[in-house]
Amino acid sequence: MKILIALTVAAAAMITVSARAETGLSYDPSTKQFTTGNDTARSAGRYYRSDKSPIRRQTVRYDSSYGAGTIIVNTTERRLYYTLGNGKAIKYGVGVGRDGFTWSGTHKVTRKAEWPGWTPPATMIRREAAKGRKLPAYMPGGPENPLGARALYIGSTIYRIHGTNQPWTIGQAMSSGCIRMANEDVQHLYEQAGIGTKVVVIR
Numbered sequence: 001m002k003i004l005i006a007l008t009v010a011a012a013a014m015i016t017v018s019a020r021a022e023t024g025l026s027y028d029p030s031t032k033q034f035t036t037g038n039d040t041a042r043s044a045g046r047y048y049r050s051d052k053s054p055i056r057r058q059t060v061r062y063d064s065s066y067g068a069g070t071i072i073v074n075t076t077e078r079r080l081y082y083t084l085g086n087g088k089a090i091k092y093g094v095g096v097g098r099d100g101f102t103w104s105g106t107h108k109v110t111r112k113a114e115w116p117g118w119t120p121p122a123t124m125i126r127r128e129a130a131k132g133r134k135l136p137a138y139m140p141g142g143p144e145n146p147l148g149a150r151a152l153y154i155g156s157t158i159y160r161i162h163g164t165n166q167p168w169t170i171g172q173a174m175s176s177g178c179i180r181m182a183n184e185d186v187q188h189l190y191e192q193a194g195i196g197t198k199v200v201v202i203r
Contacts, residue, residue, distance in 0.1 A: 046188065051149070053182030062089035066200065071109070071152075071161070071193060073179050073201045075102055078171050080161070082192055086113060089100045092189065094161075095180035102203060105178055107155030109197040112190065115141035116151040121158055125181025149183040150190040151184040154199050161199070162186060 060081075066072060068085030075096040081089040097103065118139045120128075139145055141192050148163020161179040163186035168173070170182055179201075180191065 001015060004006050048167070049126055049165045051163075051165055051183035052167060053093050053170050054167050056172055057090065057092050057188065059084070059088055060091045061087055062091070064089070066098050066198065069193070069197060070188075071189075071197055071199045073161075073199070075104070075173075075201065075203050078173065080181065080189070082152050082189060090189075091182055092185045093170045095164070095171065095175050096173050097175050097177040098173045101175065101177040102173075103159070104201045105155075105157075107157060107199045108110050109193055109195055109199060110155055110194075111150045111153040113141075113151045113153070114190075115149060115158075116147045116162070117141045117144070118147050148181075148186060150186045150189065152186075152193060152197075152199075154201075161189070171185070 062081055062083065064070070064072065064081075064083055066083055068083050069084045072081045072083065072089075073094065074081070074095070077150075078094055078096055080092045080094045082092075083089045085182075118141075119137070120135045127138075128135050141147070143165065146162075146164065147160065147163060151160045151162040153160050159178050161181065163183040164180050165183055167182055169180055
C-alpha cells in the first residue's frame with residue numbers, strides 16, 4: 001500500500017513538471033487545479049504573494065520606429081516592451097490603469113529607486129477615505145510597500161513603473177494609472193533602463 005501511494009505521488013509530480021514545461025501550466029495547491037499564465041485572474045486562491053509574474057518574460061520580434069533602449073507600454077495589450085534594436089524587444093506582462101485612470105504620452109525616466117517609499121497623492125487619499133479606507137501619509141520602502149522592489153519615475157507625472165508582490169494584478173487593468181510589474185521583472189527592467197530612458201505609453 002505504501003509503495004502504491006509513493007508511486008502515485010511520484011507520478012503526480014512528474015505530471016505537474018511535464019505540464020508546466022510543455023504548456024505553461026502550474027499547479028495551485030490552494031485550488032487543487034492547474035492554472036495558466038493568461039490575463040485572467042484566478043477566481044479562487046487568487047490572493048497569493050510572489051515576486052514572480054504569471055506572464056513569462058521573453059525576448060520577441062518587435063518592429064518599431066523607436067531606437068534601442070526605449071520602454072514602450074501598450075496599455076490595451078497590457079504588455080511592456082524594452083527595445084533591444086535589430087527588431088527585437090524584451091516583453092513583460094504588466095498591470096495598467098483601470099477605467100478612468102488610463103493615459104498615454106511620451107516621457108523619460110527621471111528617477112530610479114530601490115525599495116522606494118510611497119507617498120499617496122492627496123487625491124488618492126481623499127478617494128480612498130470616501131470608501132472608508134485610510135491610507136498612510138507615507139509608507140517606507142519594503143516588502144509590504146505597494147511600490148514593490150523597484151520604481152522608475154516617469155517624467156513629471158505622478159506615475160511610475162513599479163514592482164508588486166501581488167501577481168494576480170499582472171495582466172489586469174486595476175491600478176490608479178501606474179504601470180505595475182512583478183518584482184522579478186521590474187528588477188530586471190531596472191538593470192536595463194537608466195535615467196533618461198524614453199518611455200512611450202500607448203493605448
